[in-house]
Amino acid sequence: MLNGNIDPITFEVLSHRLHQITREMGIALERTGGTVTTTQQHDYNASLYRPDGEIMAAGETYGHHVVCAGFAVKRILESFGEEEIFPDDIFLLNDPYLAAIHNPDVYIISPIHYQNALVGWSATFVHVSDVGAITPGGDSPDATEIFQEGFRIPGIKLVERGKLRKDVFNTITHMTRQPDAVGLDLKCEIAANNVAKARLQAMYRQYGPELMNSVSAEMIRYTETVLRKRLGEIPDGEWRETLTIEADGPCRLVLALRKQEDRLIFDFTGTDPQVRKGINLPFHGTFGFCFGAILYSIAYDLPKNQGVLKPMEVIAPKGTLVHVQFPGPISMSTTSSGFGVGFLASSVLMQMIATSEKWRKEIVAPSASHRNCRHSGVNQYHRYSAFINMAHGAMDGNGARIDRDGVDSGGSYMSCPNVEWMELQYPLLYLFRRHAMDSPGAGKFRGGVGVESAHTLHDAPEGKIRGVAYGVAGLENSGHGMFGGYPGAPSVMLLMEKTKVNELLASNKPPTQIASLGGQERILPYCNFELNESDVLYMRVASGGGYGDPLERDPALVQKDVANSIVSLDAARDIYGVVLQEPGLQLDLAATRQLRTKMRQQEIDGGEASVP
């Protein structure tokens, strides 16, 4: 399927080498970043682009940022013109109304020249620790328009002909609550882009511009051709999905996917109007999350580049949650409507590939993501910091597949620092972090188990820190079941105020059950809050949705889950119809068969159903 002018071995070697450059850029970010978000949680991306901004080689993390950084390259080209773009310049852009998704995701973009000709671009983003918004860290539940959400830069030269513009650098970092940390993160992005430039220029020297340009064009053509062929193998049709996010009332996202021959049309018509809460998503973000869903479903094995975008069209009416109009707030867009769009797109794509005998083996029950928390305040070393409290997405349970269980705490993105590292850096004490029993969606194959954790203050000089609750709020988050599989337990964030935690710890009774803590509980919506001494924050992330009928699950697998404290004895009986005898959890197959037959009949007859 390759263009006949390129030797296939050379094509393979060079295309993999280009992708390896993106990996090396990521390693540079991890080793030189200024915050835990970059160095341990890996909330970043690094990709290469062709001279016109088309994606040449996508990095390994977020699909949506790969697309949006490409838009950022195009905005820089439009804004400066090639005549004002010089070798060794480096640009900064974080304007969500141009290309970024929310202000803290700062794009650093570097033109790459060879023999004075523009031959490509590299681009990175990291989520910087602060942008000077109304809320520390940037995710701002109280913001009603973008002017409250921090600095917004439409494209500026941060480095000019190889020299850092200190005036610009200082202006940006001084607008934040943590100039040192933000400065380090900006410099780590510069470092990663320098790595990309050096590596790409070396390839141009070794292979020459003609071959390099041909290979990058061919990579895109190859991906598009194979993807269109795959789409052509799947029956045409239309599939729908909805998701309700709770933000001062229900906010409904709607998607219909139409597959016509080798084209995919994602149509968000019917989605609710934008709101005065920062969950609105810019159009390019919607586009990017659809790209990611394709990438991870039927294009996961192809070179990741612009070719994935070619067969797709996105219809997102202006002024809605998925196409916000200025000056609507967007600071929580990525983890709310963004992940919502990712869920919708994944769900309809899964329904689509379920109609293909060839592709249905790739089905994964989709997830509507989880709640998230960010803290800020003075730490035990008397330094101010704003930080994400764990990368909760890294601990989600994954969706079940057509032939196997979802991965337990497999994570949907990012990486997760260990508890000890968090406690070393921040004034927190973790009471527990573990798999949440009975959280995975039941099914013939169950979803992956999600994680629950609880933490309290420890050695906080001010006796309190701030918190902000964001993510996908409401009860429709977490994993969704497929084809008879049940959903995963909702992701929740529970603030428990005035608990007995300190008394329990003082009396050497580790509070491993939240019921033992007492105090006043409240489930947190999108909001700011304070974590005071004797308060506990309980969080449960998303768990995977199940696949198929739970009554068809292999009883031996249920027995194993009970032994591993993933499924309770009650749930084994009441959901899976599996009878285990104590002691030793011996499987009673005859009783199991009898119970399952009875349960199915009761369901069909409506004996225990609250049928309207």
Next chain:
Amino acid sequence: MVKHPFRENLEVESAADRQWLRCANCGRRLCALGQDWKAAALRKVFSPAKAGPLMKILEGRYLLEKIYCPSCGVLFNAEMIEEKHEA
């Protein structure tokens, strides 16, 4: 007759220029392709806690909806639906 999957336990049957959705387990025809197959199936709703103890948080707002083949009882779908739509 040609058939291809539609989803777990449901398939599309094509015959004589017409396409039907049918149960892949027992062959029961539900409806023409494109029509509302759920309306032609057996539908039951339950308390969300039927899906697990951590689902009790959904009580009062959501219901667990299950859709079965009206002939053989094989399960086609299960999902949480908003209770207000049931009123």
